[in-house]
Amino acid sequence: MVIATLCGMGFGTSMMLKLFIDDILKAEGIKAETNPWDLGSFKGNKADIVVAPVDMEPHLRDYPAKIVLIKNLVDKQEIKEKVLGALRELS
């Protein structure tokens, strides 16, 4: 399972999302690879789930992965519910 987090440059917002998701996966005992991506280069990469800020939705319309959109990027509860929900759907 590969989970990608997306932002404009791949080291600010997406890195913060990755760190939250790593914590959540660890707490839940779930093994998955998490990678921060940037908008410029992500289209060549593959992931099962892409987690992104809600306003990036237009960039992800054609992307072949389960897309998870987050409104509040520091709300661990929102991130947890949505990411675990996506993982359940895929398992």
Next chain:
Amino acid sequence: MQLNELLIREAVQARLDLRTRDEVIQMSGKMLAAAGAVEPRYADAMKKVMDDLGPYCVIAPGIALLHARPEDGVIRSCLSLITLQKPIEFGHSSNDPVDLAFALGALDKKSHISALAELAGFLSNADFLRVLRGSADTPALQTSLFSFIEKGK
């Protein structure tokens, strides 16, 4: 690098009377440049990122995290904070208006990560946000921000 090293004290300013998103970006760049942490061109680079990539940098209700690229003139990894007298619309679909604006300068893709993790943890803490929003002037904000970080360790 830890959060209290990333944050530049003189680039933490409270209740500024700014009116537009671009004024917030320019002021953030100016403060970081005055501290010698970025080149003056960094502000325009942050504006270009916002213009090109959209308002996703409003990461949570009322909170913006601005940044550009290391090669846009970052001299050392740094973080500024502006709190606004009047909240400003940044154009986000659900997190507007903004009253807390952080600006990050990252020297590379790695060295600021542990500080960013600390910041993310604090931003999910309602007490921390109350302290930032409740500080009436710049000295009070600087003092309470750094002491909160110190205690949070």
